[in-house]
Amino acid sequence: MPADKAHIISKLQKEILPLQGIRHAQKNIPLNMALGEMKYAFPEDHFPLGAVHEFICDSTGDHACTTAFISVIVSHLMNKNNIAIWIGQRRTLFPPALKFYNIDPDRIIFIDLKKDKEILWAIEESLKCNSIATVIGEIPEINFTASRRLQLAVEESKVTGFIIRKNPRNLNTTACVTRWKISSLPGLIAGDMPGVGFPCWNVNLQKVRNGKPGVWQIAWAWGRFRYLTSTPEQSIPLQKKTG
Amino acid sequence: MAGRFVSIWFRYLKTDCFTIRNPLQKDKLLVFVLPDHGRMVISTANALANEKGIVQGMVLADARAVYPSIEVINDNPSSAEKLLKKLAQWCIRYSPSVAVDLPDGIILDAKGCAHLWGGEEEYLKDIVSKLKERGYQVRVGMADTIGAAWALARYGLESPIAAPAQQQTMLLPLPAIALRLEEDAVEKLNKLGLRRVKDFMHIPSNTLRRRFGKQFIKKINQALGYEIEMIIPEIPVVTYQERLPCLEPISTATGIEIALKKLIENICSRLIKEEKGLRKAKFKAFRIDNKIEEIEIGTNRPSSNTKHLFKLFENKLTEIEPALGIELFILEAPVVEDISILQENLWLTSPGLNDVAIPELLDRISGKLCNSVIRRFVPDEHYWPERSCKAVVSLDEKPASEWPTHKPRPIQLLSPPELIEVTAPIPDYPPMLFRHKSVLHKIVKADGPERIEQEWWLQDGQHRDYYYVENETGHRFWLFRLGHYNEEKNYQWFLHGYFA
Known part of the structure; x- marks a missing residue:
């Protein structure tokens, strides 16, 4: 009875999910809509909320792409008037730019700290507070124990956390639900038009608990993601202007 | 509403202070001198010298001619104020409101304080004996007005205490100078044969004003209580304050925690009643060796949440060094603000920045990590990129303009x-x-x-x-x-x- 077996396996998988820190009760439909086909990589076809996501970047340019990609996700999490907390050491983020990703920069509280230990404590403390939508922490090194603590904190409060690791010394195992690597691709531009065009990113989902890792090439155009196809004309429709 | 004031007169302030520091000079004639028109003039002399007839205003050379063994110290006119300030801070144990009364006195606002010592007489006795133990010879006076207390301390004949509303009868036999009058006025009064207060007290005030001026009438009225006189307390009085004296000195961490919890509960219940919240709080522990241990916290929003406040203090409690023990705990709230009461929500929506949990979280972070920088950004109308947004600390500030998006800006x-x-x-x-x-x-x-x-x-x-x-x-x-x-x-x- 192969059908029966498949049924049992899927049932067991669903029971495993909460044990791995993924809660299926939380769903954010607009976010899943915005992510497009990427959502099929996640368990139950939903971006895991109430979990900690890890982003790796190797250069300052990729750091910018990672920040922008996170900003797009965060913009869906902090709709209405929720607020987010951004914790870092030497923060280079330019707040006015967040408006390009549909975030009101005045609804983000920036906390600048000196030591890694303090940053970790502040991230953990913020993740425990369920009145905020999300916490973004910039810290290069995080060990398994620390990431486990963060995961335990979010399981209690259901806040979504993002950890940006710029130039990490070693890529150790962490308790985070996903590990991403975002890098920049040449901008997309239709035909022989001048200028830089739409920013394009290579989104590499390296690890995901109970999901299927994958690689996608996307462009950020007109306030939404577009998956790149082989012909640029198809991926980027020219904006129609009247008059 | 009558007040109650104590005036302390340090008759030999500077010389006493000197002998405390140099006990060997105790039995010597001691004078402080100031240069005046090329001569050295005695500005203060100690009790022993006074007895021998060496008084203020004498030329040093004259005094030396009589008593060659005299000890001479150069005077510093500003040192009296410094000394009195220190003494005033010490006197805070007798009253929360203590003021320096230059050149040689201290005024205490003793309203509602004397009964703690078992009456006014015991109160004054304690002040005099404690100061004597330290080495200061003082005279005190107590009355309903500052002027009368001042007069009784310096010129009082029998009892230093004027019973409530009795300052006039107590003042009558005193010399005219006891009313803190100007020297010219006193001289004029003496010439007229009005040497004592009773001689001119009953003269109509408009007649007195014509001869002696407005200031004269003002001083009389202040002494009698017809005109209010204020003192400027050396340590500003904190309205929101809770005290917890201990029977036995406390030296354990648990003991301190219990004391802190109790004080927070007391202050919070009062704040809640008055619909206020504290922005700053100071927790002071008075050790038995006369040292004060102090920790301070601040909040982003006015708060009267006991648990939250205790948590903020908890991080810093280890800084308190109890040493031999702590005998008194004080919790002060120097900065207090009105709490705007939010209507309670039927549904838990997302109240954003108005949520109390967020300022509490930020308090915890800034309390524990002192070098943290917490801020938000609002748009500022400048094209220059560095100036296009400005950092704000408050959670309430709203953007004054839209965030511009018409030109690309880097993330x-x-x-x-x-x-x-x-x-x-x-x-x-x-x-x-x-x-x-x-x-x-x-x-x-x-x-x-x-x-x-x-x-x-x-x-x-x-x-x-x-x-x-x-x-x-x-x-x-x-x-x-x-x-x-x-x-x-x-x-x-x-x-x-x-x-x-």
Whole structure:
């Protein structure tokens, strides 16, 4: 009875999910809509909320792409008037730019700290507070124990956390639900038009608990993601202007 | 509403202080001198010298002629104030409101204090004996007004205490100078034969005013209580304060925690009743060796949440060193604000920045990590990128204008911009290549320039021409040229940010 077996396996998988820190009760439909086909990589076809996501970047340019990609996700999490907390050491983020990703920069509280230990404590403390939508922490090194603590904190409060690791010394195992690597691709531009065009990113989902890792090439155009196809004309429709 | 004041007169303030520091000089004739018209004039003399007839105003040479063994010290006119301030701070144990009364006195607002010592007489006795133990010879006076207390301390005949509303009868037999009158007025009174207060007290005030002026009447009225006189307390009185004296000195961490919890509960119940919340709180522990241990917390929003406040203090409790033990705990709230009461929500919506949990979280972070910088950003109407947003600390400040989105801005901004080497065709083409931190970037695509002028009313300098460029690998940069292309070639190129 192969059908029966498949049924049992899927049932067991669903029971495993909460044990791995993924809660299926939380769903954010607009976010899943915005992510497009990427959502099929996640368990139950939903971006895991109430979990900690890890982003790796190797250069300052990729750091910018990672920040922008996170900003797009965060913009869906902090709709209405929720607020987010951004914790870092030497923060280079330019707040006015967040408006390009549909975030009101005045609804983000920036906390600048000196030591890694303090940053970790502040991230953990913020993740425990369920009145905020999300916490973004910039810290290069995080060990398994620390990431486990963060995961335990979010399981209690259901806040979504993002950890940006710029130039990490070693890529150790962490308790985070996903590990991403975002890098920049040449901008997309239709035909022989001048200028830089739409920013394009290579989104590499390296690890995901109970999901299927994958690689996608996307462009950020007109306030939404577009998956790149082989012909640029198809991926980027020219904006129609009247008059 | 009558007050109750104590005036302490330090008759030999400076000489007493000197003998406390140099006990060997105790039985010597001691004078302080000040130069005056080329002579040394005695400004103060100790009790022993006074007995021998050496008084203030005598020329030092005269005194030396009689008593060659006299000890002479150069006087410093400003030292009296310093000394009195120290003494006033010590006197805080007798009353929360203590003021310095130059040149040689201290005034206590003793209303409601004396009963703690078992009556006014015991109260004054305690003050005198404690000061005597320290080595100061003082006289005290207590009355409903500052003027009367002052007079009784300096010229009082029998009892130093004027019973409530009895200051007039107590003042009558005293000399005219006891009313703190000016020297000219006293001299005039003496010439007229009005040597005692009773001699002129019953003269109608308009007659007195004609001869002696307004100030004269004012002093009389202040002494009698017809006119209010204020004192400026040395340590400002904190209205929101809780005290917890201990029977036995406390030296354990648990004991301190219990004391703190109790004090917080007391102060919070009072704050809640008055619909207020504290912004700053100080927890003081008075040790038995006369030292004060102190910790302080601050909150982002007025708070009267016991648990939250205790948590803020908890991080710092280890800083308190109990040593031999603590005999008194004080919790003060120097900064208190009204709490705007939020209507309770039927549904738990997302109240954003108004949520109390967020300021509490920030309090915890700033309380534990003292070097943290917590801020938000609101748009500021400037084109210059560094000035286009300004940091605000308060959670309540709303953006005054819209966030601009009509020009591209990088998500990562370098501050300050980093110098780069550039190859660019002139006149105004974007660069072809640039070198940043010894890495060569070949530019494939570019947008620009966008010229941003210096705001001359804020800062002098050259304008910037910004280019939005992309290199071969797809990294996007924000570059600018500072200044015009010119003969001297004093323009420079900078990397200012990274686009996504």
